[in-house]
Amino acid sequence: ETQIPLLAEALEFAKNTGLTVKLDNKIQYFSDFQTDIFFDTVEKSGAHVGFTSTDTEYIKKAAARFPNAEIHYDGYVDENRLIELREILKDNELYIWLPVPSPVTDWVNVPMADGSLCKTVKKYGKLGLWIISDTDGLETAKKFGADIIETPGQIKPENKGNSIxxxxxxxxxxxxxxxxxxxxxxxxxxxxxxxxxxxxxxxxxxxxxxxxxxxxxxxxxxxxxxxxxxxxxxxxxxxxxxxxxxxxxxxxxxxxxxxxxxxxxxxxxxxxxxxxxxxxxxxxxxxxxxxxxxxxxxxxxxxxxxxxxxxxxxxxxxxxxxxxxxxxxxxxxxxxxxxxxxxxxxxxxxxxxxxxxxxxxxxxxxxxxxxxxxxxxxxxxxxxxxxxxxxxxxxxxxxxxxxxxxxxxxxxxxxxxxxxxxxxxxxxx
Ligand SMILES: [Zn+2]
Ligand SMILES: [Zn+2]
The missing domain is CATH 3.20.20.140 (Metal-dependent hydrolases)
Structure with a gap:
């Protein structure tokens, strides 16, 4: 029987396997009470995590508590916002996410990835592109210089021969x-x-x-x-x-x-x-x-x-x-x-x-x-x-x-x- 793991179990697995867990931006809507429990659970695990958020106030809070965590910003992007994020974050690694135009992102109302915006983003942090679901998308992501991509699973890391x-x-x-x-x-x-x-x-x-x-x-x-x-x-x-x-x-x-x-x-x-x-x-x-x-x-x-x-x-x-x-x-x-x-x-x-x-x-x-x-x-x-x-x-x-x-x-x-x-x-x- 398959059981959905608890957050603490997933974090423990990540800690033991050296994986980073990217936490979804839904958590920014937690109440203060829920956020406290959530942060305590993350801290106790010792796992390496990334906090995803569209909200600079939330990012401030997460970064203050977790100076080693990655921060993944996926809200509205312009140069002023990038400057603001850079000022908030001292030690944390910053990832800025942009959607790539495709049928699965056509509902999105933030600026789409294009050559010039990607170049601007990379001055301030690492570039994340979503949602990449085929090889054409992957080519686009490479062209724009993505440091990280989100895929529903169709894109797998290349396995070059024997990797032992x-x-x-x-x-x-x-x-x-x-x-x-x-x-x-x-x-x-x-x-x-x-x-x-x-x-x-x-x-x-x-x-x-x-x-x-x-x-x-x-x-x-x-x-x-x-x-x-x-x-x-x-x-x-x-x-x-x-x-x-x-x-x-x-x-x-x-x-x-x-x-x-x-x-x-x-x-x-x-x-x-x-x-x-x-x-x-x-x-x-x-x-x-x-x-x-x-x-x-x-x-x-x-x-x-x-x-x-x-x-x-x-x-x-x-x-x-x-x-x-x-x-x-x-x-x-x-x-x-x-x-x-x-x-x-x-x-x-x-x-x-x-x-x-x-x-x-x-x-x-x-x-x-x-x-x-x-x-x-x-x-x-x-x-x-x-x-x-x-x-x-x-x-x-x-x-x-x-x-x-x-x-x-x-x-x-x-x-x-x-x-x-x-x-x-x-x-x-
Ligand atoms: Zn020996
Ligand atoms: Zn030996």
């Missing part, structure tokens, strides 16, 4: 990679993916022993300089051991994407990375205790660290099962993995589908299909793909397989992150 990003790759700024970022770029183009994020290791557990911050700054600067299809990221490990330092790194470099990882578990007063542990000495019971602690550390990271994507969930199995051939039944940990999945869903953190183990001794996705399936059952939809490549030729490795599995499980989109906001890309096989 590899959201987890390493370069020589990581301690365990020698990869030149330009080789990564070349490899990504050969693979036919749209781009990739450089997410070098920041193993925060070592921050008191060595400088883990400078390499990450350099990595991010390099990604920003390369620009275009290269996104700036970081893979932060063990953030729970030095929370302040982790916060400093995360907020320090204008990242597009922050990955959260557990590489070293706090187990028996040790925090050795699991890649360096000899699990053949562990009893079955110890393995269970170790994994149990792994999931607990992960949950603490999720609750206390500001990151976007949960990386390679179940990664210790790469060593326990892959390297040492010890079979583990993950069903035993279903309670813990459920809590983790629910927590990331609630917090709007994406689940990474990590392909780095494909064609190795542990030849599965991380996490594997049963957990991905469970994530979907619990309402999860934010997924990224990460090859975790440490050499250029592993960029986007196994993505075709991963995408076909995700599609089979009923997922429609895969996401990448720009400015720490998730951007959906349709899964096309």
């Amino acid at each position: 990003f590899d959201c987890h790759t390493h370069t020589h700024f990581s301690h365990d990679s020698e990869c030149d970022p330009h080789d990564s770029l070349k490899a990504s183009k050969e693979r036919g993916i749209a781009g990739f994020a450089i997410t070098d290791h920041c193993d925060i557990e070592y921050c008191k022993l060595q400088d883990v911050k400078t390499p990450i700054k350099r990595s991010a600067d390099c990604a920003h300089e390369m620009g275009g299809s290269v996104l700036a990221g970081v893979e932060i490990g063990e953030s729970i051991l030095h929370k302040k330092d982790a916060e400093e790194v995360i907020s320090g470099s204008n990242f597009d994407i922050v990955l959260g990882s557990v590489h070293a578990v706090q187990y028996k007063n040790q925090t050795l990375p699991y890649s360096k542990i000899d699990f053949s000495c562990f009893s079955a019971d110890e393995i269970n205790k170790y994994l149990s602690k792994y999931f607990d550390d992960m949950l603490e990271m999720i609750k206390t660290t500001d990151f976007d994507v949960l990386s390679h969930l179940t990664c210790p199995l790469r060593y326990i099962s892959g390297k040492y051939g010890i079979a583990v039944d993950l069903k035993k940990f279903a309670d813990k993995t459920d809590i983790i999945l629910k927590e990331i869903i609630n917090r709007g953190i994406a689940l990474e589908i990590n392909t780095s183990c494909l064609d190795t001794a542990y030849n599965v996705l991380m996490p594997d299909i049963p957990i991905i399936k469970r994530y979907k059952e619990l309402g999860g939809y934010l997924l990224t793909l990460g090859s975790d490549a440490h050499i250029a030729k592993r960029i986007a490795y196994g993505f075709d397989y991963a995408l076909s599995e995700l599609s089979r499980l009923g997922f429609k989109n895969i996401y990448y992150y720009k400015n720490r906001k998730p951007i959906p890309q349709e899964i096309k096989l």
